[in-house]
Amino acid sequence: MDDNRTLITLVLILLPLSLVSIGGGASIFAEIQHQAVTVQGWMTQREFAGLFALSRAAPGPGALLVPLVGWKMAGWVGALVASLAFFVPSSLLVFGAAHLWNRWRGFRWHAAIEAGLAPIAVGLILAGAYAILRSTGPGLPACVVAAAVAVARIWQPRLHPLVLLALGAALFSIIASLT
Amino acid sequence: MKDKSETPPALADADSPPARRAHLFELFLLFSQLGLSSFGGGVSAWIHRAFVEQRGWLDESEFAAAMALGRIMPGANVVNLAVIVGERLRGAAGAVVAALGLLVGPTLAVIALAVVYGRFAEVPMVGVVLEGVAASAVGLIIAMGIATGTHAIRVAAESRPRMLHGAAAALVIIATFASVGVLRFPTALTVLCLAPLSVARAFFASSSEREDDGR
Numbered sequence: 499m500d501d502n503r504t505l506i507t508l509v510l511i512l513l514p515l516s517l518v519s520i521g522g523g524a525s526i527f528a529e530i531q532h533q534a535v536t537v538q539g540w541m542t543q544r545e546f547a548g549l550f551a552l553s554r555a556a557p558g559p560g561a562l563l564v565p566l567v568g569w570k571m572a573g574w575v576g577a578l579v580a581s582l583a584f585f586v587p588s589s590l591l592v593f594g595a596a597h598l599w600n601r602w603r604g605f606r607w608h609a610a611i612e613a614g615l616a617p618i619a620v621g622l623i624l625a626g627a628y629a630i631l632r633s634t635g636p637g638l639p640a641c642v643v644a645a646a647v648a649v650a651r652i653w654q655p656r657l658h659p660l661v662l663l664a665l666g667a668a669l670f671s672i673i674a675s676l677t
Numbered sequence: 678m679k680d681k682s683e684t685p686p687a688l689a690d691a692d693s694p695p696a697r698r699a700h701l702f703e704l705f706l707l708f709s710q711l712g713l714s715s716f717g718g719g720v721s722a723w724i725h726r727a728f729v730e731q732r733g734w735l736d737e738s739e740f741a742a743a744m745a746l747g748r749i750m751p752g753a754n755v756v757n758l759a760v761i762v763g764e765r766l767r768g769a770a771g772a773v774v775a776a777l778g779l780l781v782g783p784t785l786a787v788i789a790l791a792v793v794y795g796r797f798a799e800v801p802m803v804g805v806v807l808e809g810v811a812a813s814a815v816g817l818i819i820a821m822g823i824a825t826g827t828h829a830i831r832v833a834a835e836s837r838p839r840m841l842h843g844a845a846a847a848l849v850i851i852a853t854f855a856s857v858g859v860l861r862f863p864t865a866l867t868v869l870c871l872a873p874l875s876v877a878r879a880f881f882a883s884s885s886e887r888e889d890d891g892r
Contacts, residue, residue: 516752519753520749520750520864520865548794552794554807558713559720560755562783589756589757589760591750592757592761593764596765597764606880610882611742613738613829613876614876615741615745615746616737616742616745616828617830619825620829620853621857621871623721623744624822624826628854630815631812637812647812648816652820660714662813663814666809667806667810670813671805671809
């Protein structure tokens with residue numbers, strides 16, 4: 499009974515969040531944290547920070563925090579319900595947009611929009627990278643490592659990214675232990 | 678998926694080959710693999726590498742448009758990107774399979790990690806290593822941004838006057854970065870302001886020389 503109420507609350511929180519969370523990432527997490535810790539009192543700030551750290555440690559999208567919170571609240575069913583509530587509405591919306599977008603392919607204005615959006619996408623990609631670097635705090639080591647990995651990735655495109663991640667992490671650990 | 682009748686024939690068949698090459702199961706496995714490899718974030722850089730660099734199923738411009746669309750729509754950016762890429766390659770089934778691939782494996786992994794984490798004490802070294810991996814993943818994202826950016830500028834500079842169009846594209850990159858990254862203006866607002874200008878430039882560029890369309 500209590501479990502059901504938790505699940506319903508999860509859905510009621512995540513479903514609208516799925517449709518308003520533009521820009522992803524930080525804005526979503528702040529709201530989930532606010533709801534889970536302050537409003538619902540589901541977990542302490544420390545526990546939430548632990549889940550957040552776990553979602554960062556695991557490979558995959560940062561949004562894995564959502565199924566993880568669901569799992570913490572109500573086990574596997576919670577993870578499933580949280581995932582469905584959070585990922586399905588926004589995915590349906592973006593699917594509709596993508597479908598329309600691809601359907602109009604071939605028209606001149608379509609090509610113009612695609613070409614016009616490209617530099618904007620690049621700006622957003624770089625802004626995203628910058629935001630992550632800034633969120634890690636005053637990190638000269640992080641900037642050095644990010645720059646080194648970027649150079650290596652462009653210079654040696656055949657090198658597997660996992661190798662770069664491992665080398666970058668090693669370099670970061672060395673710099674961090676020196677400073 | 679089925680009705681391509683509305684698109685002009687010349688481009689309609691440039692449209693279908695990638696769709697035929699990607700099998701649903703392959704798409705699922707590929708997205709699972711990307712999801713499970715992308716330690717420290719940077720999933721979009723992995724998607725770029727797999728679909729643009731290695732397989733050529735999407736070209737740089739398609740990928741950039743998918744990135745922009747995924748970021749201005751609500752939801753998790755990378756999941757949106759997977760849905761758009763899946764839709765492009767295999768329609769509705771492709772979108773479902775791409776999103777599931779990206780989410781199912783990593784979700785199981787993160788829950789497994791949570792179970793282990795609950796049992797073992799925290800290792801102090803792990804924190805530093807994770808920070809290092811995250812910083813490296815940012816490097817992958819920057820490299821992708823540079824690759825996509827040089828392509829965007831090069832495509833823009835195909836139109837005359839070359840310097841002007843190339844510089845305009847570079848300016849849009851810088852303005853977007855400054856607005857969202859440095860000034861922290863909302864993404865949607867920024868795109869709403871800059872996209873009309875950038876698209877208008879691209880439209881005039883394409884009308885001034887119709888013989889090639891840069892693809």
